[in-house]
Amino acid sequence: MGKESKPRKASMMIMRTGSNRLNMSSDDLGGLGLDFNNTSQNKVADEIDETLRKEEKIRVSGNACAHGLLRDVLDISSTLEEGAAAIVDDSFTRCFNKASLGNWNFNAYLLPFWVLGVLLRYFVLFPLRLAWLLASFVVLNILFALSRLIMPKGALKLRVERKLVQLIAVCWVASWSAVIICHGPKPTPSKGRVWVSNHTSMIDWIVLSQVTPFAAVMQKHPGWLGLVQTFIMDGFGCIYFNRKSAKDRDKVARTIKEYVKNDGSFPLLIFPEGTCVNNQYSTMFKKGAFDLDCAVCPIAVKYNKIFVDAFWSSRQQSFTMHLFELMTSWAVVADVYFLEPQYRREGETSIEFASRVQAMIARKARLKVVPWNGMLKYFKPSPKLCEQKREIFGSAIKKRLKEDKDFPREAVETREGKT
Numbered sequence: 001m002g003k004e005s006k007p008r009k010a011s012m013m014i015m016r017t018g019s020n021r022l023n024m025s026s027d028d029l030g031g032l033g034l035d036f037n038n039t040s041q042n043k044v045a046d047e048i049d050e051t052l053r054k055e056e057k058i059r060v061s062g063n064a065c066a067h068g069l070l071r072d073v074l075d076i077s078s079t080l081e082e083g084a085a086a087i088v089d090d091s092f093t094r095c096f097n098k099a100s101l102g103n104w105n106f107n108a109y110l111l112p113f114w115v116l117g118v119l120l121r122y123f124v125l126f127p128l129r130l131a132w133l134l135a136s137f138v139v140l141n142i143l144f145a146l147s148r149l150i151m152p153k154g155a156l157k158l159r160v161e162r163k164l165v166q167l168i169a170v171c172w173v174a175s176w177s178a179v180i181i182c183h184g185p186k187p188t189p190s191k192g193r194v195w196v197s198n199h200t201s202m203i204d205w206i207v208l209s210q211v212t213p214f215a216a217v218m219q220k221h222p223g224w225l226g227l228v229q230t231f232i233m234d235g236f237g238c239i240y241f242n243r244k245s246a247k248d249r250d251k252v253a254r255t256i257k258e259y260v261k262n263d264g265s266f267p268l269l270i271f272p273e274g275t276c277v278n279n280q281y282s283t284m285f286k287k288g289a290f291d292l293d294c295a296v297c298p299i300a301v302k303y304n305k306i307f308v309d310a311f312w313s314s315r316q317q318s319f320t321m322h323l324f325e326l327m328t329s330w331a332v333v334a335d336v337y338f339l340e341p342q343y344r345r346e347g348e349t350s351i352e353f354a355s356r357v358q359a360m361i362a363r364k365a366r367l368k369v370v371p372w373n374g375m376l377k378y379f380k381p382s383p384k385l386c387e388q389k390r391e392i393f394g395s396a397i398k399k400r401l402k403e404d405k406d407f408p409r410e411a412v413e414t415r416e417g418k419t
């Protein structure tokens with residue numbers, strides 16, 4: 001009994017001595033001060049080797065578990081990437097941040113000029129611009145209403161209406177002293193085409209309509225903007241939706257389909273992001289505009305933030321305040337790129353088509369494409385969506401553990417029990 005107990009002690013001691021433990025001979029045991037005869041020493045050494053082998057196996061299996069675990073974590077990389085991206089980068093919130101222009105001119109040389117500039121912009125330019133905007137808006141809208149009431153239906157009426165809408169847009173753009181540089185062929189209205197653009201503000205419609213007057217698909221707003229939509233924009237075919245009503249969405253989808261099939265009087269402009277993004281990012285393009293079996297003409301709008309950020313953050317600022325900001329800045333500067341019409345390719349889904357067009361626009365307007373649905377601005381992800389994500393995550397882990405031969409069976413079962 002005494003002899004049997006000694007090797008165990010010896011093996012325990014050796015196991016704690018370090019990495020050469022499996023190479024220890026009976027001489028080494030002697031060196032450890034253990035006095036055994038050769039047979040006993042061999043027996044003890046075998047026993048120790050066996051114990052050490054078992055210990056090594058446990059260690060290796062432990063490492064395998066750790067490595068396997070790491071691999072599991074890496075193998076669910078898409079889920080992990082989404083989570084990590086949301087935590088580290090929070091690219092969704094970034095899509096809706098307004099640029100801060102910073103106080104670069106707060107120094108002794110420039111401050112007097114800046115103060116002078118503020119006085120000029122707020123107390124000279126703004127009143128002039130406002131007077132110009134109101135006067136031209138009233139006059140042109142009266143003319144537009146008259147043309148609708150008096151003129152007989154036909155090509156001339158349509159031409160006059162288009163011209164008046166274009167002039168209204170020109171007057172708005174002038175009220176911000178806007179400098180809009182257009183690239184590419186000017187859009188010409190034709191049957192079976194829709195135009196899609198990235199979206200930064202309601203002013204996108206104005207910026208584009210001063211080139212070619214568009215009918216736009218847009219959210220119905222309250223207040224004076226709602227009145228303009230109802231009494232003016234309605235007159236040339238704009239289509240409205242309430243993003244909170246699913247019924248409305250179906251109705252709008254049907255109306256768009258009809259509009260595109262018919263020879264609509266004004267070309268139709270759709271903002272597939274469905275919400276204003278800060279002109280640095282591009283959120284998911286919804287497939288509606290790409291499901292119409294017609295040519296899609298991409299437009300990329302890039303605002304230069306040199307004087308003012310044209311992004312309308314509607315949750316922080318009313319449209320009136322947004323316009324005030326634009327009208328009290330020196331100028332709104334933008335580049336507009338009219339790109340080649342695109343057609344859905346053989347075998348391409350509407351989602352793939354939407355992504356392809358989005359990539360074209362993002363490249364031209366130097367926007368970073370993010371996978372987020374812009375509507376998350378308004379809606380929290382549903383519990384169902386969260387549960388689906390959990391299920392995907394859980395199945396990926398379970399699958400990986402089952403495939404892993406090195407992973408101890410009991411651990412898999414324990415984990416399965418827990419997931």
Ligand SMILES: O=P(O)(O)OC[C@H](O)CO
Pocket residue numbers: 201202218219274275276277312313314315
């Ligand atoms: O930025 P949102 O989502 O408030 O959208 C504002 C306008 O409706 C976009 O046309």
